[in-house]
Amino acid sequence: MTIGKLIDGKAFAAGLREQVAEGVADFVAAQGRKPGLAVVLVGEDPASAVYVRNKGKMTVEAGMESFEYKRPASIKAEDLLDLIEELNGDPRVDGILVQLPLPKHIDEQAVIAAIDPAKDVDGFHVVNSGRLAVGLPALVPCTPLGCLMLLKDELGDLSGLEAVVVGRSNIVGKPMAQLLLAESCTVTVAHSRTRDLASVVHRGDIVVAAVGRPEMIKGEWIKPGATVIDVGINRVPGEEPGKTKIVGDVATSEAISHVRAITPVPGGVGPMTIAVLLRNTLVAACMRAGLAAPEGL
Numbered sequence: 296m297t298i299g300k301l302i303d304g305k306a307f308a309a310g311l312r313e314q315v316a317e318g319v320a321d322f323v324a325a326q327g328r329k330p331g332l333a334v335v336l337v338g339e340d341p342a343s344a345v346y347v348r349n350k351g352k353m354t355v356e357a358g359m360e361s362f363e364y365k366r367p368a369s370i371k372a373e374d375l376l377d378l379i380e381e382l383n384g385d386p387r388v389d390g391i392l393v394q395l396p397l398p399k400h401i402d403e404q405a406v407i408a409a410i411d412p413a414k415d416v417d418g419f420h421v422v423n424s425g426r427l428a429v430g431l432p433a434l435v436p437c438t439p440l441g442c443l444m445l446l447k448d449e450l451g452d453l454s455g456l457e458a459v460v461v462g463r464s465n466i467v468g469k470p471m472a473q474l475l476l477a478e479s480c481t482v483t484v485a486h487s488r489t490r491d492l493a494s495v496v497h498r499g500d501i502v503v504a505a506v507g508r509p510e511m512i513k514g515e516w517i518k519p520g521a522t523v524i525d526v527g528i529n530r531v532p533g534e535e536p537g538k539t540k541i542v543g544d545v546a547t548s549e550a551i552s553h554v555r556a557i558t559p560v561p562g563g564v565g566p567m568t569i570a571v572l573l574r575n576t577l578v579a580a581c582m583r584a585g586l587a588a589p590e591g592l
């Protein structure tokens with residue numbers, strides 16, 4: 296029996312980070328300074344702290360400057376906005392990332408809106424999402440851009456393909472749909488109110504699952520020969536008592552028999568997110584310096 300290919304996101308991300316590092320070396324040679332990424336962490340959430348540590352480490356490994364700002368969960372909204380304002384004006388900082396989620400008393404949209412769109416390496420500012428929607432150059436959210444890179448690497452030209460995106464968040468689903476539309480796919484966006492999700496998913500030559508429900512998308516829903524990108528990260532009980540494991544939104548063991556290719560969880564989309572963040576930081580630095588973004592990025 297032939298089985299589908301597992302897309303190696305880890306290897307692709309490592310290659311992308313190498314390419315970014317080469318671009319950074321050229322930037323340093325031309326500008327006499329390193330691109331800089333500022334990451335703001337509010338509160339003590341252990342998962343967020345791990346993400347921020349990894350981002351800092353990989354930023355430095357790519358040859359860039361990493362600035363970390365840790366603030367207590369009790370920070371006043373105006374003090375956080377003052378910090379963003381300071382980073383907007385700091386010439387060493389090319390990218391600003393505020394680790395989400397923020398504590399409940401802080402309005403996330405107001406914080407995102409305060410970031411200079413030219414430094415918005417998460418691509419969440421309405422200026423960047425608007426630019427993406429109308430087809431202008433923009434800083435694009437890292438996870439969906441990483442998904443698109445994996446899809447293009449696997450499939451080449453995406454034009455005319457049926458793409459089904461399950462999930463409509465501002466972080467993944469909506470920008471993913473915009474990116475696929477820009478590649479001339481016929482895009483369907485499904486969500487919690489979608490009727491007969493199984494038959495909607497079955498239309499897809501491409502299926503992107505960004506729901507946050509463990510293995511919700513069953514193998515039989517997926518059309519034979521489809522390419523599947525599983526964005527979900529769900530912690531579930533593991534085989535051994537007391538242990539947990541991470542699974543995606545797609546029942547990969549069922550789908551693998553008839554897909555063309557699928558991203559595993561872990562090791563698929565996850566590693567792409569940080570690699571694209573580094574790519575976005577370099578692109579933001581180049582744009583701010585009036586340079587063209589390095590070719591191929």
Ligand code: NDP
Nearest residue numbers: 438462463464467486487505506507526527528564565568
């Ligand atoms: P959100 O919770 O913001 O959005 C989930 C989406 O799924 C919503 O649009 C929701 O619909 C939809 N949904 C929920 N239940 C169903 C259902 N039963 N049927 C169909 N659609 C449903 O999540 P995110 O977009 O932020 O993240 C999605 C997943 O991706 C999570 O597991 C998250 O951990 C992971 N993730 C992974 C990243 C990575 O680096 N690999 C980065 C970012 C996220 P509705 O809008 O109607 O409520």
